[in-house]
Amino acid sequence: MTPAALAQTAHSWPQVYDPLGNRLLSTLLAALPVIVLLGTLAWLKLRAHTAALLGLFTALAVAVLVFGMPVGMALGTAAFGAMMFLYQLTVQRGLFTILRESLTAVTRDQRLQLLLVAFCFGAFFEGASGFGTPVAVSGAILMGLGFSPLAASGLSLIANTAPVAFGALGTPIIALQSVTDLDLRALSAMAGRQLPIFSVIVPFWLVWAFAGWRGVLGIWPAVLVAGGAFAVPQFLISNLHGPWLVDVVSALISMGAVTLFLRVWRPRQHWGADGKEA
Numbered sequence: 001m002t003p004a005a006l007a008q009t010a011h012s013w014p015q016v017y018d019p020l021g022n023r024l025l026s027t028l029l030a031a032l033p034v035i036v037l038l039g040t041l042a043w044l045k046l047r048a049h050t051a052a053l054l055g056l057f058t059a060l061a062v063a064v065l066v067f068g069m070p071v072g073m074a075l076g077t078a079a080f081g082a083m084m085f086l087y088q089l090t091v092q093r094g095l096f097t098i099l100r101e102s103l104t105a106v107t108r109d110q111r112l113q114l115l116l117v118a119f120c121f122g123a124f125f126e127g128a129s130g131f132g133t134p135v136a137v138s139g140a141i142l143m144g145l146g147f148s149p150l151a152a153s154g155l156s157l158i159a160n161t162a163p164v165a166f167g168a169l170g171t172p173i174i175a176l177q178s179v180t181d182l183d184l185r186a187l188s189a190m191a192g193r194q195l196p197i198f199s200v201i202v203p204f205w206l207v208w209a210f211a212g213w214r215g216v217l218g219i220w221p222a223v224l225v226a227g228g229a230f231a232v233p234q235f236l237i238s239n240l241h242g243p244w245l246v247d248v249v250s251a252l253i254s255m256g257a258v259t260l261f262l263r264v265w266r267p268r269q270h271w272g273a274d275g276k277e278a
Contacts, residue, residue, distance in 0.1 A: 033062060060075070115219075119206060127246065128247075140152075163246075170242065229256075229257035
């Protein structure tokens with residue numbers, strides 16, 4: 001659920017502050033997720049991630065079953081809250097800075113950074129997690145590299161068109177098999193025969209949307225390496241193995257290929273943070 005959809009749902013949902021008709025009981029029930037979280041940590045000695053999941057499930061159950069919160073809104077709010085927490089955690093611990101410095105050590109050209117982050121890194125997250133994660137993560141990284149919020153989100157969405165068919169460990173193909181009752185490997189192979197050509201086109205489209213044709217011509221060898229190194233494993237794995245690891249392996253190979261290629265090749269003109277050639 002998008003932020004706009006969440007806002008629209010929030011306006012149409014009349015929030016109830018006292019669902020039990022007793023303010024004290026309603027307050028105690030609303031505090032139940034916090035009690036579960038702290039109780040499982042202090043008394044049951046559970047690990048932090050286990051206690052957090054129990055607290056999350058308790059919060060969702062209380063919100064939906066007691067306070068009448070729409071299921072889609074509850075899940076969407078939980079997802080966006082997790083994304084914001086992840087971003088704040090990376091900033092506070094300095095991991096975001098380390099990641100940003102690692103990317104700038106590979107290249108300071110924003111066109112190439114866009115390829116590595118939105119296309120390669122985003123495809124990896126699409127394959128491993130899916131469901132909006134790659135756009136959220138790669139968008140945040142791009143903003144840290146100097147991209148505007150609108151450009152970061154829009155370009156991340158464009159890049160996500162290449163790996164989405166095999167996202168979340170092949171979930172779309174598996175779902176298609178469950179409703180059609182066709183052979184899973186046959187569906188994976190057919191998708192894998194259609195998509196490689198688009199996987200080569202998408203990086204060119206991505207850089208064009210950011211820098212125009214002049215920007216594409218300046219780094220077309222790297223763009224071709226990124227798309228080709230993704231398309232070939234995508235075809236082979238989807239046909240020889242199945243839908244589960246297509247995006248993960250293809251993204252890692254593409255990322256490695258671009259990184260190695262940039263050791264022996266550099267664009268003649270540098271595309272700086274101001275969006276202009278230098």
